[in-house]
Amino acid sequence: MLTDKVCLVTGGAQGIGRCIVETFANQNAKHIFVCDMNLGAMADLEQQFPNVTALELNVCDRKHVSETITKIAEKYGTIDVLVNNAGITRDNLIENMTENDWDLVIDVNLKGVFNMTQAIAPLMMAAGSGSIITMSSVVGTDGNIGQTNYAATKAGVIAMTKSWSKEFSRKGAKVRANCVAPGFIETPMTVDLPEKVIDHMVTKTPLKRMGVAKDIANGVLFLASDNSSFITGQTLKIDGGLVI
Known part of the structure; x- marks a missing residue:
């Protein structure tokens, strides 16, 4: 599904991002650049997949982002698929949320996505095609107690x-932009949640289970591939029916 496509995935060291990288690699992508601040955690991906290159990258560092994308473009000409997956949480009720917790989440989850897309979208537009998939969340569509900062970014x-779906398709360029909004997913971020919280969320989910990273990766793969060539500007909820 991804033959001849050059892909870049941020936040790919663990969890959903890592599963996306593995899925892309198994779908014979030409090359996948997996970017994260934890370079050591990505070493085995390079060993396992010859079409994967790990890069240490802070999406908030505009200069480093620009330099990294320039180097990739010099070798491959363009980037066909961008997955904006890097993100963090700093949850708290609003009366207890610090300015630093607000600023940090906004910087990584919102400005980081802007930085990556601003650097890569012109390459896609020049090439005439591309797919940008950004991780949102059901929290971004429906809100959640204690996640004012996270919900705002998502x-x-x-x-x-x-906006990008309109802007990047100007002058005939077939550059698509879509979001994926996961629901309650088993990841390293949820592994330490109390059992009663997990049971409550599973009970609220019509399909009566937590999602797994592969559920999300499959949705991202679809949006990255030409199978979704007539889909842009959309948000795909993958949540087992949690938010309907």
Whole structure:
């Protein structure tokens, strides 16, 4: 499904991002650049897949982002698929949320997505095609107690994506932009949640289970591939029916 495509995935050291990289690699992508601040955690991906290159990258560092994308473009000409997956949480009720916790989440989850897309979208437009997939969340569409900062960023990327779907398709360029909004997913971020919290969320989910990273990766693969060539500006919820 991804033959001849050059892909870049941020936040790919663990969890959903890592599963996306593995899925892309198994779908014979020409090359996948997996970017994260934890370079050591990505070493085995390079060993396992000859079409994967790990890069240490802070999506908030605009200069480093620009330099990294320039080097990739010099070798491959363009990047066909960008997956904006890097993100963090700093949850708290609003009366207890610090300015630093607000700023950090906004910087990584919103500005980081902007930085990566701003650097890569012109390459896609020049090439005439490309697919940008950004991780949102059901929290971004429906909100959640204690996640004012996170919800703001995940709603923000949906709005940016809708704008990009219009902006990047100008002059005949077939550059698509979509979001994926996961629901309650088994990841390293949820492994330490109390059992009663997990049971509550599973009970609220019509399909009566937590999602797994592969559920999300399969949705991202679809949006990255030419099978979704007539889909842009959309948010794909993968949540087992949690938010309907």
